[in-house]
Amino acid sequence: MSEDIKSYTISIYTENNIGLLNRVSAIFQRRHINIESLTTSQSEIEGVNRFVIVVNICENQAKKIVGQFEKQIEVIKAYYHTEDETIFTESCMFKIKSELLFEEPQIQNIIKESNTRIVTVNKEFFVLEKSGRRHEIEALRRDLNVFGIMQFVRSGRIAVTKDEMRITEMLDAFNN
Known part of the structure; x- marks a missing residue:
């Protein structure tokens, strides 16, 4: 049984390090996944950046990709959300x-x-x-x-989640 392909918004909270964008894109490239949209900016926490990436994949792939991102040293936390779960x-x-x-x-x-x-x-x-x-x-x-x-x-997509993510508390703890 094959999973449904959907549009997922992947959010990655990171330290701002040189070369991270190349490693992020390589994770998609290795899996032959096309990036529909990519935006990066400062997050709500000083010194922490956020990638917002839109891809059309199945949920199983989204879970695996988020897991791959969280193995990167500079990545603090990564999430995936459907369009229904975000305001964009x-x-x-x-x-x-x-x-x-x-x-x-x-x-x-x-x-x-x-x-x-x-x-x-x-x-x-x-x-x-x-x-x-x-x-x-x-x-x-x-x-x-x-x-x-x-x-x-x-521009690429900018998005926030409908549900509270409590990322601010996590990022505050990271910075302190």
Whole structure:
């Protein structure tokens, strides 16, 4: 009986050491697992970073990968969660020719209807920023693509869990 493939968000709390990103990606590479999204930033505790990695795998693989991460010296704790167990979002930016903002009324409608924010406008271009689920960002990209996008960038997922993880107490104990 094969397990269901789902989207899992893997969170890894780590010390900030050189070379850790290579070892993290190697764990996925050895298992032939594609990383859909990877974001790293400081966590809620000073001196502790957090990786947020999205992968499409079965739960058994998620458990094994989390176990592999926890064997790394710099890793304090690793978790995996389903989409139902997390609150998550992504951000993106679009750079578009300024003349379109004034000559194409449909663009103004798209901006308003998609809750997109204008970050900057100058003579050559304007920049839009949107946060939301990936499907919302992709829909906006399809709508704007008709008019021509000069540049597009999307962040990786950022996520928090719905349940209290008590990671702060653990990290405080680690730091003291």
